[in-house]
Amino acid sequence: MSFSENAVLTILFDGIAYGMLLFVLACGLAVTLGLMNFVNLAHGAFAMAGGYITAVMMNRMGVPFLATLPLAFIGPALLGLVLERTLYKRLYTRSHLDQVLFSIGLVFMAVAAIDYSFGSQQQLIQLPTWLQGRIDVLGVQVGLYRSFIIAICGALVVVLQLILTKTRFGSRLRAAVDDPRVARGLGINVSLIFAATFAFGSGLAGLGGALGAEILGLDPTFPLKFMIYFLIVVTVGGTTSITGPFLASLLLGIADVAGKYYVPSVGAFVIYTLMIVVLVLRPQGLFERAR
């Protein structure tokens, strides 16, 4: 009995770590969708970029894990900024079909380019020894690396929430998400805000990709494999606040880990089905009031 209780707690813990990771990966997408109504299926490509930056720096140059993380953020952020200013911004006013086609095209290119540059195999990274293993806390097995992820992602969530609610930039961003036209009318430079947020979101995705390389795996098909997860987080969580996607990520993370543990034969079936049910019953997301 006590064994199974501990197993439940361990699963819960792993699920929370997984969910937090998903949140960091996907929250940039929430802004893209919420602010510009842009369906960006290529979001995972930025995460993959971050993951590969970390993997390549560690494996080929011997840079320690922690030192690679800032670059895993900055690299995709710059990439995001450049792409946003050159390509994405042309498509904001276009139909969703165009946006989907464009971003799928980007995903295909990213997948093939990474495959060409680094090969199709899984990229393995060697975590520093102080992050390996599990420790026993009150009879619950707690993975050190997962605790590390929860700490970092938790801190990020708090910082993001503070930026959104307490700073001038945050209130402008929220105003722009709520109604871009009125925000523009009030003199808020929506396109500048969007460029900054897009870059920041891409950077966060990159950081998530780097942190998740160990847990999620990292190979050229990453953007396709996790695309649906990011979209679930955003559509189920809604796009007007940060708490919605956050709760959705936690739910998704826990459900996914628990599902794989208890009913492995059912696989991802449950999650997809739940997603469809939620979307059909509440197209505006679980945690939002209908407009």
Place this chain on the structure above:
Amino acid sequence: MSSNIADYVRTTLVRRGRWGIGEILFWLIAASTLYFLPERHLILNEIAIIGLFALSLDLILGYAGIVSLGHAAFFGLGAYAAGILAKYGFADPLLGLVIAAIAAAILGFATSFLVLRGSDLTKLMVTLGVALVLGEVANQASWLTGGADGLQGISMGPILGLFEFDIFGTTAYAYSLAVTFLLFILARRIVVSPFGLSLRSIRDNPLRARAVGIPVNRRLVAVYTLAAAYAGVAGALLAQTTQFVSLDVLAFHRSADVMLVLVIGGVGYLYGGLIGAIVFKVLQDVISAWTPQYWQFWIGLILVIIVLAGRERLTERVRTLWKGMAGRTTKSNEPLPATSAREI
């Protein structure tokens, strides 16, 4: 007054329904490849199948404005239905087609209610979700589908009891082309009917369509079911002519590819899917001969360029070209771009 409008609509539809010279040429050329390109029948067979698949997507995307990222669900279901049927002794190809169409239509009907609501994004996610669920089911039910190994041991009987499938793919191509042609004629008839007209109005403005008394939801359910049946037939053709079905038929890239095919050819005039299929397959053939592993990169690049260059402008150009060839004299205000209706 109202009878005047009815007359006008009727004559317009009749005029649109006439076959142009370009169209007749198109199908004559397609049929003549049966004799002139004997060594290419395998790839031509694939082109016919992909063309039919893209045609079915055109019915919902081009005519009804439903954005779908999971159209492979119906394709895959049709493929598995036909494959499993043949594996367990019902080797008649036409029976397989009918069963596959019915199976896909049932799934289409059941899931059509899911795409009636919500924004484009919700529709994308729901259709994608349906395809993923189906892929997962096919993966898990390996006792029936063969799982990751694929469905093997399909042996088809002769078509109509007369024509055996041969290794050069000639029978297969003739069969796929004939089925595609027949279904094309049906689709062509449907889109120039009042039903097709009402679909276009729904695509261009669902709110107004509802206001003038078009039963929007019923029409969408009907066309979605029809398109699903078409995709099911395309899948069945693939299963029967290649005598193999793998999880690949349900994969995401199939849904994405068919969208690309349709976009290359142009959305909303039925020939888009067929022309797109030819261009896509030839491109794929050329690029993958040159760089087998990375052809996806170039396909992605083509997609990006098409979108940046203005997909609708390109489509418009192809369409006018086509119209000119088809010898149409109508200079009507042609349909608005697909999926222009945005919901807030």
